[in-house]
Amino acid sequence: MKPALHRILLLQLLTTLGLHALGSEIINGEKVPDNKMLFMASVQNSRNKHICGGFLINKDFVVTAAHCDDGIPTSVVLGTHNLKKIDDTMRYSVKRCKHPSYEKVDKGSDIMLLKLSKKARLNKRLQPISLPKTKTKIKKKSVQCSWMGPNKCW
Template sequence: MKPLLGCVCMSLPIPACQCAVCPSFSGQHIAQERIVGGYAPVPHSIKYIVSIQTRDRRHVCGGFLINKYWIVSAAHCNIGVHKMLIVAGDYSLTIYEGTEQEILPHLVVTHPAYNSTTNNSDIMLIKLRAPIDLNSYVSIALLPRQGTAISEGRVCRVSGWGYTSPRGSQIPSTLRTVKLPIISSKRCNSSESFNGSITENMLCAGYSIGGKDACQGDSGGPLVCDGRVYGVVSWGRGCADAQFPGVYTAVSKFRRWIDNTIFSYYSKCNRF
């Protein structure tokens, strides 16, 4: 088996076991998830995806819009509410297209059970200061019901602005996407793969021959199956490796938490 590699995310050290996807473009060869073997979709056809950026407009992670005020992403993408900028309606991060909407976040809520060592419960909610304008370039993503499982072999699609090569040397000029089949937790947890590190709150997707995967910079992005977001890009080992598929936070395990968190916030606001 290949040795586990340590990494540094946004200048923060990450344990050298099952390193989470670093939300930065450091150019280091690190154990993370990347969109490799994919293609550029029709411009603005994936309308629910957003780019989470620093205030100086450097892409950090992906995310997806679930209503006009709320974004879902990975908890390890939390760089701090005062350092974060949300961009919706984008396709090329390097060209101004006139379709972009830049919104500052008001609140970041990471899941209370998130564990940065095991990557369990790697999910967070971001509330925006102002509502996103839903239009021809921006729309919301649908979520699965609580506890709904996605079957092994089901082909899903993950998208993002992450690196396009295993060594993380190339940042794509436009959004990229790739289709991947779901892999059973049993296979993903086998001694030949992640050896028990996959919890019930995670799911795996990839090909037995490798070659296609999500990547550094894709963290927090959506894995869409049957028209609903079943996974959030979370972590991995290597990139597009046949032995180690991509690991995603299983959204259906957190649907109740998502709904309750949003409802709780609105309830508090409406008391006054």
């Protein structure tokens, strides 16, 4: 598999296990160099507390797990490896759109899009994740989000 796909699968695994893990510390982890993983997002609640991880897929959207919606995310922080050093330019308000089939983690479809309130400003500290190319044609299908009304996601 390609490295980008590995990263996506690892992120999905980590966000799925995050709610079920004992404790909140990283055990035997290593600090990621500042020039790596420039796509990572901190999904945060209204008290600006980290509740989940996510990743930037383009200037408008972050992908995270649908179970993160339980923490009522209101913003994401992009472009930093240190959540103790955040300025207002790094925080983006979000609108949430969970997968319409999501019920709970063990039933699958545990994915959610977060639409940024404004386009992310890409720079040397912030870049979208490189997604693998596919030859599969995907049919466009409307997704219903309660905050947008029937058959619309944005």
